[in-house]
Amino acid sequence: MKVKILMANEPTAAQWAALQAKEAALLATVPAPIEAHDIEIAGERMHYLTAGDPKLPPLVMVHGRGSASALWVPIMPQLAPHRHLIAVDMRGWGLSSRAPFTGHSGAEAVGWWRDGVLSVVDALHIDRFDLIGHSLGGMVALAIALARGDKIDHLLLEDAAGFATTTPLAARILFAAEPERLARLVPRALFERLAGRSVPIPNLSAQEKHALIDFVYTLTTFPGTQQSGIRAFGEILGLGGVKYTLRDQVARIQNLTRAMWGTKDNVVPLRTSAPAIQQMPHAEIVTFAGAGHSPHMEQPDAFAHSALEFLARGTETPVNAHLDENRN
Numbered sequence: 001m002k003v004k005i006l007m008a009n010e011p012t013a014a015q016w017a018a019l020q021a022k023e024a025a026l027l028a029t030v031p032a033p034i035e036a037h038d039i040e041i042a043g044e045r046m047h048y049l050t051a052g053d054p055k056l057p058p059l060v061m062v063h064g065r066g067s068a069s070a071l072w073v074p075i076m077p078q079l080a081p082h083r084h085l086i087a088v089d090m091r092g093w094g095l096s097s098r099a100p101f102t103g104h105s106g107a108e109a110v111g112w113w114r115d116g117v118l119s120v121v122d123a124l125h126i127d128r129f130d131l132i133g134h135s136l137g138g139m140v141a142l143a144i145a146l147a148r149g150d151k152i153d154h155l156l157l158e159d160a161a162g163f164a165t166t167t168p169l170a171a172r173i174l175f176a177a178e179p180e181r182l183a184r185l186v187p188r189a190l191f192e193r194l195a196g197r198s199v200p201i202p203n204l205s206a207q208e209k210h211a212l213i214d215f216v217y218t219l220t221t222f223p224g225t226q227q228s229g230i231r232a233f234g235e236i237l238g239l240g241g242v243k244y245t246l247r248d249q250v251a252r253i254q255n256l257t258r259a260m261w262g263t264k265d266n267v268v269p270l271r272t273s274a275p276a277i278q279q280m281p282h283a284e285i286v287t288f289a290g291a292g293h294s295p296h297m298e299q300p301d302a303f304a305h306s307a308l309e310f311l312a313r314g315t316e317t318p319v320n321a322h323l324d325e326n327r328n
Contacts, residue, residue, distance in 0.1 A: 011098060011224045019095060019222055022215040023070050029208045032077035038095070041119045047095035048120055049087040052080035057153070058126050059311070061087040062117055062144075064135030064294075065233055066179060068094030068219055074201055075296050078304035083130065083311065090140065091116040092229025094219070101232040106244020109232035110162075114143040130311055132156040135268065135293065136233065142246050145253045154311050155255040157277075158303075159265050159293050162246040164272035167237060171267045176239040178230060183220040191217055199297050247276040257283035258310045260303065262291030 069087030133141025138160020
């Protein structure tokens, strides 16, 4: 009889089942059919969600640090009639495996996440696709564009990491302290109040709000992330500042690109990223007045409208890099 020995802090089967149940409860509140999938690739489980007609052009969606594909749900109902959505849980986050990160550099960390997303794209035999990434997922999207730009039609970057060489001190302190560890230390009621204030999603019913916060709490306190996603993220950003960027490479990206930013982002402020974005030959910047780090959650309808308008644009249309502070 084979006995599996769990690594320290490795999630148990019961903990995985609980997280899956919380995700299912959240997806059940969405007014659009969303399907959850698991696929084993080279011994790792990769988790992803799909929505929309598979005959539509595919849009691959990459979430941010400590997040999951399920947190794209505020905009999935608006996007699904126009695109086949494939939202991937990155290695070390969401419901994908907590494989230990064994690299020792930011380049290795970004490559680790990039290759995980592309492994799902390849397993699904997706040849051409549109791509959106949020925060850390935006940096991963940049890395994917650098690796496979000839396969991408439209690139959307939401408050993306990878451009800036500086990060506000408050954000550095938060990530150094690890939100996942802090969530286990504070009473759950306090966590729920703080979570509701940090990303105010409009027009949620009591049931939707409960399902969302329940999932986020279970995700944030989920074991096994320390040696996986958190360790990899530590090669990107530390208490002393940004350790690794792609700003010296982004000028090579030829894809039609829209950078979508909240004007009140205190994690990756636009002023720290705009100069590098403007070096991209076919990029433009659209801002969302009053939004913070996650406009797709804070202003979902405006964000989805902007994304769909951009996705409808022909890839042959030239774009000049510019700052459009009034667009929202």
